[in-house]
Amino acid sequence: MxxxxxxxxxxxxxxxxxxxxxxxxxxxxxxxxxxxxxxxxxxxxxxxxxxxxxxxxxxxxxxxxxxxxxxxxxxxxxxESLDMKTVGMMHVAASEAREKDLQELMAIAGTYEQPAEWLRADEAMQKAPWLKADEARAIAFLPQEAYCxxxxxxxxxxxxxxxxxxxxxxxxxxxxxxxxxxxxxxxxxxxxxxxxxxxxxxxxxxxxxxxxxxxxxxxxAPVRSQYWITERSSLFPEASPIVLLPDAQAYARPEGGALLFGVRENRSLSLSPDLIPEEITEFSFSPDRGMTDLSEVIERLGRFFPGIYDIGLKYYMAGFSAYTxxxxxxxxxxxxxxxxxxxxxxxxxxxxxxxxxxxxxxxxxxxxxxxxxxxxxxxxxxxxxxxxxxxxxxxxxxxxxxxxxx
Ligand SMILES: Cc1cc2nc3c(=O)[nH]c(=O)nc-3n(C[C@H](O)[C@H](O)[C@H](O)COP(=O)(O)OP(=O)(O)OC[C@H]3O[C@@H](n4cnc5c(N)ncnc54)[C@H](O)[C@@H]3O)c2cc1C
Structure with missing residues (x-):
C-alpha cells in the first residue's frame, strides 16, 4: 500500500x-x-x-x-517560451458609478506599483479599432496586463x-x-x-x-462561463489590448486576428456538482451555442462594439468555474x-x-x-x-x- x-x-x-x-x-x-x-x-x-x-x-x-x-x-x-501576450488592458467607464470604480482602481494600481495611465477616447480607439469609446467618461490603460x-x-x-x-x-x-x-x-x-x-x-x-x-x-457552485470568438478582421490587430467594458459587463481580447469576447448573460447557469459528467465534453453547455443569451444582452455590447451586429461568430466556448x-x-x-x-x-x-x-x-x-x-x-x-x-x-x-x- x-x-x-x-x-x-x-x-x-x-x-x-x-x-x-x-x-x-x-x-x-x-x-x-x-x-x-x-x-x-x-x-x-x-x-x-x-x-x-x-x-x-x-x-x-x-x-x-x-x-x-x-x-x-x-x-x-x-x-521554452509561454508566449504570454503582454498587450495591456483598457478599462472603459461610461457611467458615473463605473468612473468612480476606475478612479479607485487607478489608486490600487499605484499602491501595487503597476503602471497605469489615462487615455483619451481617440487614443483608446486607435489602440483597439473595433471599440467605440466616444461615450466613455474615463478610460484607463494598464500596459502590464496580459493573457496567455x-x-x-x-x-x-x-x-x-x-x-x-x-x-x-x-x-x-x-x-x-x-x-x-x-x-x-x-x-x-x-x-x-x-x-x-x-x-x-x-x-x-x-x-x-x-x-x-x-x-x-x-x-x-459550478457556474457556466462562456465566450465567443469572431471571424478574423483587420479591426482586431493581434497587439491590441484587452478591453474591459464594465457598463456592458463585457470583456474582449485579440485572438489570432479575431476578437474573443464574453458578456454576462442575464441568467447564469449553475449546476449541482453531482450532475456534471466526469468527461466535461459530454456536457452540453448551450444547445444554441449561447445565441439566446447573447441576443438578450447584445445591445449592451453593441454600444461599445457596433461591429458585433455584422461580424461572423466562428467559435463558442463554455465551461464551469466555481462561483461564490x-x-x-x-x-x-x-x-x-x-x-x-x-x-x-x-x-x-x-x-x-x-x-x-x-x-x-x-x-x-x-x-x-x-x-x-x-x-x-x-x-x-x-x-x-x-x-x-x-x-x-x-x-x-x-x-x-x-x-x-x-
Ligand atoms: C469559459 C471560461 C473562461 C475563463 N476565463 C478566465 C480568465 O480569463 N482568467 C482566469 O484567470 N480564469 C478564467 N477562467 C477560470 C479558470 O479556467 C479556472 O479558475 C481554473 O481553470 C480552475 O482550475 P482548477 O484546477 O481549479 O480546475 P479544473 O481545471 O477544472 O481542474 C480540476 C480537475 O480535477 C479533476 N478531477 C475532478 N474530480 C476528480 C476526481 N474525483 N479524481 C481525479 N480527478 C478529478 C478534473 O478532471 C479536472 O481536470 C475561465 C473559465 C472558463 C470556463
Whole structure:
C-alpha cells in the first residue's frame, strides 16, 4: 500500500501549480497528483486566460503577482517560451458609478506599483479599432496586463513539477476519502488505497463531492462561463489590448486576428456538482451555442462594439468555474477536518492567480504558515450551507450575472 507526504486530487492548473511549488520548495517530500482524465482538460483549457493583476478585490493581487513572477522561472527551467501576450488592458467607464470604480482602481494600481495611465477616447480607439469609446467618461490603460494560453501554463507547472520529482498520474480517479474520525488519512482511488500525510482537493467544479465526504459543505457552485470568438478582421490587430467594458459587463481580447469576447448573460447557469459528467465534453453547455443569451444582452455590447451586429461568430466556448455569492475565492484549510486542504472556488480567476494559489498550498501542505492573507476566502464565512441546494446554486449564479469586472 502506497503512502506519500502529499496527494493532490485534480490535475487542473491549481493541482499542477501546487505540485510545482511543493516539489520546488520541499524536494525531499513526496507528492502525487491524481487526475482522472488528462491534465488541464476541464476549466483550465477552456479559459479566456486574462491574467489580470490590478483588481478591486485586492486580496487577489499578491496571488496574481506571484503568477507573473514564476512564469520566467518555468520558461527558464523548460527552455521554452509561454508566449504570454503582454498587450495591456483598457478599462472603459461610461457611467458615473463605473468612473468612480476606475478612479479607485487607478489608486490600487499605484499602491501595487503597476503602471497605469489615462487615455483619451481617440487614443483608446486607435489602440483597439473595433471599440467605440466616444461615450466613455474615463478610460484607463494598464500596459502590464496580459493573457496567455491557459493549457500551456497549466502544463508548464506540471512538467516542471515532474522534473522536480512529482508523481503525476493521469487516468486515475479518486472515489472517496479515507477518514479516521476527523482526520483524512488518504484516498480510495481507481488503483486502490493511497495513504497521505496531507490531502489537497483541487478538483474544480467537482470539489464539493469530495468535500461532502469529509462532512464539509464547500461554499462554491459550478457556474457556466462562456465566450465567443469572431471571424478574423483587420479591426482586431493581434497587439491590441484587452478591453474591459464594465457598463456592458463585457470583456474582449485579440485572438489570432479575431476578437474573443464574453458578456454576462442575464441568467447564469449553475449546476449541482453531482450532475456534471466526469468527461466535461459530454456536457452540453448551450444547445444554441449561447445565441439566446447573447441576443438578450447584445445591445449592451453593441454600444461599445457596433461591429458585433455584422461580424461572423466562428467559435463558442463554455465551461464551469466555481462561483461564490460574494465573488471571493473559497479556499484554505478545511474547517474541522485534519490534514485536508481545499484549493477550490476559483471564481473565474484561476489562471491569473495560479502562482499564488500554488505557493500558498505548498506551504500549508508542508505545515508552514500561508504566505498570503486568505481571510476573505475563508471556507466558513457563509456559515453552514448546502452546496447542492437549489437556493445556494441560484445565489452563486446570481453573483456571476452581476459581475462587472473581467
Ligand atoms: C469559459 C471560461 C473562461 C475563463 N476565463 C478566465 C480568465 O480569463 N482568467 C482566469 O484567470 N480564469 C478564467 N477562467 C477560470 C479558470 O479556467 C479556472 O479558475 C481554473 O481553470 C480552475 O482550475 P482548477 O484546477 O481549479 O480546475 P479544473 O481545471 O477544472 O481542474 C480540476 C480537475 O480535477 C479533476 N478531477 C475532478 N474530480 C476528480 C476526481 N474525483 N479524481 C481525479 N480527478 C478529478 C478534473 O478532471 C479536472 O481536470 C475561465 C473559465 C472558463 C470556463
Amino acid at each position: 502506497k503512502s506519500v507526504d502529499l496527494v493532490i486530487v485534480g490535475g487542473g492548473i491549481f493541482g499542477c501549480a501546487i505540485a510545482y511549488y511543493y516539489t520546488r520548495n520541499y524536494p525531499a517530500k513526496s507528492v502525487m497528483v491524481l487526475e482522472r482524465k488528462e491534465l488541464c482538460n476541464a476549466a483550465t483549457s477552456r479559459a479566456a486566460a486574462l491574467m489580470t493583476v490590478v483588481r478591486s478585490k485586492q486580496s487577489y493581487i499578491p496571488l496574481s503577482l506571484e503568477t507573473r513572477a514564476v512564469i520566467p522561472e518555468l520558461e527558464k527551467q523548460l527552455g 494560453d491557459p493549457y500551456l501554463l497549466g502544463t508548464f507547472f506540471a512538467r516542471c513539477a515532474k522534473q522536480q520529482g512529482a508523481d503525476i498520474r493521469q487516468g486515475v480517479g479518486v472515489q472517496s476519502m479515507l477518514m479516521e474520525g476527523n482526520t483524512v488519512v488518504g484516498l480510495q482511488t481507481d488503483g486502490g488505497k493511497l495513504y497521505a500525510g496531507k490531502v489537497v482537493i483541487a478538483a474544480g467544479a467537482w470539489s464539493p463531492l469530495l468535500a461532502r465526504q469529509a462532512g464539509i459543505g464547500l461554499p462554491m 455569492p460574494d465573488g471571493n475565492l473559497s479556499m484554505g484549510v478545511a474547517p474541522g477536518v485534519n490534514n485536508l486542504l481545499l484549493a477550490t472556488g476559483c471564481v473565474g480567476a484561476g489562471i491569473a492567480i495560479a502562482g499564488g494559489v500554488g505557493r500558498a498550498f505548498a506551504e500549508l501542505a508542508a505545515g508552514r504558515s500561508n504566505p498570503y492573507n486568505f481571510n476573505d476566502f475563508d471556507i466558513s464565512r457563509f456559515g453552514k450551507i448546502d452546496p447542492f441546494s437549489q437556493e445556494w446554486l441560484d445565489k452563486c449564479a446570481m453573483a456571476r450575472s452581476k459581475k462587472v469586472s473581467g
